[in-house]
Amino acid sequence: MAASSRRFYWLKLPADFFDRFDIRYIRAQPDGDKVVVLYLKLLLRAVSTDGRIDLRDVEDDPAGNLALFLGEDIGTMEKALSLLQKFKLIEAQEPGRFYLRELKKMVGTETGAAERMRRMRQKKKEEKLQKENTEVTPSETKEKRPCSPVLQLRYDAVTDSYTEKE
Numbered sequence: 001m002a003a004s005s006r007r008f009y010w011l012k013l014p015a016d017f018f019d020r021f022d023i024r025y026i027r028a029q030p031d032g033d034k035v036v037v038l039y040l041k042l043l044l045r046a047v048s049t050d051g052r053i054d055l056r057d058v059e060d061d062p063a064g065n066l067a068l069f070l071g072e073d074i075g076t077m078e079k080a081l082s083l084l085q086k087f088k089l090i091e092a093q094e095p096g097r098f099y100l101r102e103l104k105k106m107v108g109t110e111t112g113a114a115e116r117m118r119r120m121r122q123k124k125k126e127e128k129l130q131k132e133n134t135e136v137t138p139s140e141t142k143e144k145r146p147c148s149p150v151l152q153l154r155y156d157a158v159t160d161s162y163t164e165k166e
Contacts, residue, residue: 011107022089029083031076042066
């Protein structure tokens, strides 16, 4: 029963994520690609908490705490935090608490029971399609219709008409 109470989350990136102005701007900066990867790591870490990241204050500065949380170096995290705050992608709410503003639009979720039910419905649908494709109608059940007689005509070229052939 414990498996059915589990909840699965996934991050849905828009198809134009890397074409957005803010992401293109960040990537154009020195270490910009690394900053975008840090942003994605933050999104993944906050996927199950509705965009909130709550940290214990180990370091004096927020960037140091985030760097420890993600296992990254502090210099890159400081740069990332300033760029992400500039574009309002992350918000420092109080010491040790951050909020990722766009995450709610990017999260998909389902429970273990929902996943099992989805797989079962898909399996039934596939079985039904397979049964319909392999099922052959027996000849006994086919409706027998009387054959209509064939009408034979003869063409007369002189009169340019057709007459019934006997």
